[in-house]
Amino acid sequence: MPQPFAMPDFYVPYPARLNTHVEAARTHTRDWARAMGMLEGSGVWETADLDAHDYALLCAYTHPDCDEDALNLVTDWYTWVFFFDDHFLEVFKRTQDRAGSKEYLDRLPHFMPADPAAGMPEPLNPVEAGLADLWRRTVPSMSDGWRLRFAEATEALLHESLWELDNINEGRIANPLEYIEMRRKVGGAPWSAGLVEYAAGAEVPDRVARSRPLRVLRDSFSDAVHLRNDLFSYQREVEDEGENSNGVLVLEHFLGCSTQQAADAVNDLLTSRLQQFENTALTEVPALAVQEGLTPLECAAIGAYTKGLQDWQSGGHEWHMRSSRYMNDGMADAAAPALGTGVLDVRSLFGGRPAEARLRALGHTPHRAVGPSPLPDLALPYPLALSPHHQEAKRRSEDWAEAMGLLDDIWDRPLMEGFDLALCSAGIDPDATLEELELSALWLTWGTYADDYYPMVFGRKRDLAGARAQTARLKACLPVDDPAAAPEFAGNALERALADVWARTAAPMGREARTALWSSLDAMLESWMWELHNQAQHRVPDPVDYVEMRRSTFGSELTLLMGRLRTGSVLPEEVHRSGTVRALENAVADYGALINDLHSYQKEVEVEGELHNGVLVLEKFFDVDRETAVGMVHELMRGRLRQYEHLKQREVPLMYAHFELDAEGRAAFEARLRELEDWLAGVLHWHRSVRRYGAGDVYAGAGTPLLRERADDAAPVPDWTTPRGLGTTAARVATAFA
Secondary structure, eight states, X not given: OOOSSOOOOOOOOSOOXXXXXXXXXXXXXHHHHHHHTOSTTSSSOOHHHHHHHOHHHHHHHHSTTSOHHHHHHHHXXXXXXXXXXXXXXXXXXXXXXXXXXXXXXXXXGGGSOSSTTSOOOOOOSHHHHHHHHHHXXXXXXXXXXXXXXXXXXXXXXXXXXXXXXXXXXXXXXXXXXXXXXXXXHHHOHHHHHHHHHHHHTOOOOGGGTTSHHHXXXXXXXXXXXXXXXXXXXXXXXXXXXXXXXXXXHHHHHHHTOOHHHHHHHHHHHHHHHHHHHHHIIIIIHHHHHHHHTOOHHHHHHHXXXXXXXXXXXXXXXXXXXXXTTSOOTTHHHHSOSSTTGGGGOOHHHHSHHHHHHHHHHHOOOTTOOOOSOOOOOOOOSSOOOOOTTHHHHHHHHHHHHHHHTTTTTTOOXXXXXXXXXXXXXXXXXXXXXXXXXHHHHHHHHHHHHHHHHHIIIIITTTOHHHHHHHHHHHHHTOOSSOTTOOOSSOOOHHHHHHHHHHHHHHTTSOHHHHHHHHHHHHHHHHHHHHHXXXXXHTOOOOHHHHHHHHHHHTTHHHHHHHHHHHHOOSSOHHHHTXXXXXXXXXXXXXXXXXXXXXXXXXXXXXXXOOOOOHHHHHHHHHTOOHHHHHHHHHHHHHHHHHHHHHIIIIIHHHHHHHHTOOHHHHHHHHHHHHHHHHHHHHHHHHHHHSTTSSTTTTTTTTTSHHHHHHTTOOOOOOOOSSOOSTTGGGGGGHHHHO
8 A cells, every 4th residue: 555645854863772671572571461361362463463563672662771570561561552552443443332432441540559459350351451460560669659640641541542532433633732732641652751760760759740841851752752653653543444633634634735744744843842852851950950959869860761751752763663553664774774873863953854943943033023913803602791890990900000019110000001901801700799800900910010021021131040039939929828928028019919919819718729829820930931941042932832831821721710719619629620621721721822922923023022922933833924824823723712612512511421410510510611701702802902912002111111221231142043162063064964
């Protein structure tokens, strides 16, 4: 059968190495699979299938340094997960048996008890038997924190198979943002990252395991693994199995392009995620180690874990070129003549699409005149409702900002009056009381002011140390135990205002609600540090990293959470943590943030020299003009809106049944859906109505005191396009590959 596209040139910056125990692992896992019932008689595999797939080779490439016992166990885990994938396909996907699949999946977590000494049910099939055996053999040597994280990853891998099955049943192809988000769960690479910790003998310290740098290492690793697999498995999955959860198919559908063009775009995204991994490992992880005071042993463990993930990338690529599961005609023969010599191929570092993409991200010219940005027709199907308390909340919030000192430096009263942040509150909280609306307007005032303040005060000077100190003082203004307790320092206007609005908001709340609110504020503060980190590098962010962080930088997570906490709920917390609710809220948050990116393009790119705008991110990633990027952003927004409606119509009723919600619970969730839709309508109306983003407004405020003081005091933009420093003479080889 002819291949549907020519394989692109992959960015593989690390050499693949082979574990010397590969033959022992082949023999061991063949015997183990037979003992678990996975071979003859299973209806899924014969011995010849297992031999042809050669999971021992995969594990020997991806874990080149572990001993024989560890390699045997890891190989058994991969044999199990691939058998599960094929077993689920044959028994449930081909038959489209959703009810049976849910019952099947619901049993599997019982074979991963948090307490290794706890009992398990009697296995009923090879998948259950294999999982029970592997759990007993693995968890005694790992910490409680690792067990919890690995069990979560395994359960996500198993249960999100229903998402794939539902899409097949409905003939539905996901939008790119949804696909990346869901593929991490169903694709299993976060699960693979957990096995890297085991095989490398390098558990990530539990106290930083969920921090942004470690999360990005895991997620960028996962995305690269999955996107690579999508390229190699397209023919088998799409043409043979009828799958529609494949990145090439997703971009083919989204971009309306040929399969070859979609494959090239997937490879560009794969490259971008690998480069995000490198950037995080080299710039964010060391800063985390200093900030958290990690011990030398903890730093060594993170280093070994990072190296293990790099080994996995290169080894996984090598295996994909050789396994019979995949489309790889002639690739192994065309590979480097000797194992490990791939490191000598520097073309992808200094030439070709990977190098060009890196330079586009680092070589943006700030403050270029772009003029007003074209706005597409953003036709939301949700009616706008405005609170009758808008004008009074506006007056109170402006008086409050003046009293707190927020109008003394980067803002003044006329500027804030034009922003009319209370109008946004009136749209997103149309049923609020005057006091509730005032509080909402104060939060929007403080958040918008702080979002302007950070890049102006710290970004232009690339003062990351000053920003980190300021962030620490702001966090000190958020006491959870006693919200009314004033910080021990006098504080600047930013701190005084935060302490005041925190005390007003958190004091009437219970501790659980305060903790949730604190967490969302912590995420927003850290997201502003992420923006400054990119600004210091003069780096336009990776598109996936951008979208995921934008939910925090725009304040979507905070304002959506506050609406839920304020109104209270009869719903159990498990509902709010469910995959369906997270997907609904992420779709809404992304749509709202991209509304802002479309409206603020001239203000941010031309006036502020900003790098964090979705239109600019897609311009640089796809190397297209602004109008094309605007169209892409709009299509992403439409995709997120279609996803929201799909979830509301298809997934929410299933969620009701799963959690056995009664009439009161269902009515409460319907009210929550209306809150999300009010939020969207209010955000769009505010952007269309205020004096902040129009062509005549974007230079307003240039005469305020702090802006006058700092206008000529910005640090120069670094030149990243020419390698400099000791040893960079070697970069001249780039001209040989251009």
